[in-house]
Amino acid sequence: MKLPSFKDLILFENDEVIVVNKPPFIASVDERSGNEPNMLRLAKSYWEDAQICHRLDKETSGALIFAKTPEAYRSISMQFEHRQIKKIYHAVIDGTHNFEEKMVDLPIANFGKGNVIIDKYEGKRAETIFNSIKFYKHFTLVECQPKTGRMHQIRIHLATQRASIVADEMYGGKYPFLSTFKKGYRLSKNEEEQPLIRRFALHAREVTFKLLNGEETTISADYPKDFATFLKLLDKFDS
Numbered sequence: 001m002k003l004p005s006f007k008d009l010i011l012f013e014n015d016e017v018i019v020v021n022k023p024p025f026i027a028s029v030d031e032r033s034g035n036e037p038n039m040l041r042l043a044k045s046y047w048e049d050a051q052i053c054h055r056l057d058k059e060t061s062g063a064l065i066f067a068k069t070p071e072a073y074r075s076i077s078m079q080f081e082h083r084q085i086k087k088i089y090h091a092v093i094d095g096t097h098n099f100e101e102k103m104v105d106l107p108i109a110n111f112g113k114g115n116v117i118i119d120k121y122e123g124k125r126a127e128t129i130f131n132s133i134k135f136y137k138h139f140t141l142v143e144c145q146p147k148t149g150r151m152h153q154i155r156i157h158l159a160t161q162r163a164s165i166v167a168d169e170m171y172g173g174k175y176p177f178l179s180t181f182k183k184g185y186r187l188s189k190n191e192e193e194q195p196l197i198r199r200f201a202l203h204a205r206e207v208t209f210k211l212l213n214g215e216e217t218t219i220s221a222d223y224p225k226d227f228a229t230f231l232k233l234l235d236k237f238d239s
Contacts, residue, residue, distance in 0.1 A: 006042040011063065012219045016072035016212055018047065021221040022064040024199050028055040039064060054080060054149065062089070062204025063221040071212060079209055080149060086208040089144040089154055090133070090223075092201035092230065093163040094174055097140045099130040104157040108150040114170075116152045118160060126150045128157045136238040138181050139166065141231065143205075154202065166230075168200035176230070182237045197230045 009020040020039070022028070027038040029052060043050035043066045053065040053076040067073035079085045107123025110116050117123075127147040134141040140163070144154045155171050158164060164173035175195035179185045187193055208218040223231070 003037055003042070006046040009042075011221060012217070014211070016068055017053075017076065018043065018050065018066045018068060019207065019219045020064050020066070021224075022056055022061055022204070023224060024059050024061045024226065027058045028052060028064065031058075040066075053077060056204055057152070057155075057202070059199035060089075060202045060204060061221075061224045061227065063207040063219055064204070065207065065209065075212055076209060083147055084210070086206075086218075087146055087149075087204065088206040089146070090203050090205045090227075091142050091144055091154065091158065092166045092197075092227075092234075093140050093142055093158055094166055095138070095140065095163060096135055097132060097142070097161065097163045098135075099132045099140075099142060099161075099163075102130040102161070104128050104130065104160060106157060106160060108153060108156060110151050114152075116150075116156060118156060124148075124150060126153050126157070128154055130158070130161075136234045138238055139176070139234060144202075155200065166201040167195065167197055168202075173200060178233065178237065196233055197226050199226070201227060201230060203227050 004023055010018060011021050012019040022039055029038055029040045040052045047068055050066045051073045053067055056064055067076055105127045106118045107120055108126040109119035109123040129145040131143045132140050133143050146153050155165055155168055159171035164171050167173050167175045177193050177195055179193055203223055206220045210216050
C-alpha cells in the first residue's frame, strides 16, 4: 500500500496540535510486529516531538489528534480523561434501525489482544449515544457519539442492538455485495464478486476540543473514497 503524505492528511494545525484525516488500514501506533508504518511514525516524520492523543482502530478512518508540545498533550489528555472532548462517528450498519438519542450503557471488559466483551461484573462503564441519519432498504447510516473511550466501544455497542457495522465480522457484521440488492445484477462466468467496502464502515467524522487558550475548536473529516463510494452506491441502488 502506498503511504500518503502526512502533510496531505492535515485538517488543522497550529503551534499546539495537528488534526489529520486518518486513512483506513493504517494503525495508529506500533502493532505487535512493529515493522508496519503507522500514524505516529508518519507524524514524527513531519514533527519530531509529535505525540498521539488518542487512537483509532486500524480499519477506522477519520479525525485523529496529535500534540506538538508537552503542554498541549497534557491538556488534550485531561480533556479526554474528563470526557470533555466530543467525538462523532458515522457508521453504516446492517438492517434498518431507527435510533433517536438511543443510549447504550453497557460495561466493557478488555482482556487484551482484541478480546473485548460486555461484562457487567468485570467491565468498565461505557456509554454511547446513537442517532439514525439516513435509511436505506438494507442498511442505515448512523451517527455515534461515544461518551467514554473503551476499545471497540462503538462496534460492540451496536452489535448488542443487533445492528452490527457493515463488514465488521468480529461483531457479526456482513460484507456488502451489490448482488444482494441491485436488481438484475449478474456476474460473468469466471468473475468473483468483490465486497462494496473491504473494511468495517466506521469513520471518525468530527472532534471538538479546547485549545490551551480555552477556545473551543471543531474539526470535521470528510469521508475517505471507499466510504463515500459505498454510500453513493447505496443512494443509487438501495434507496
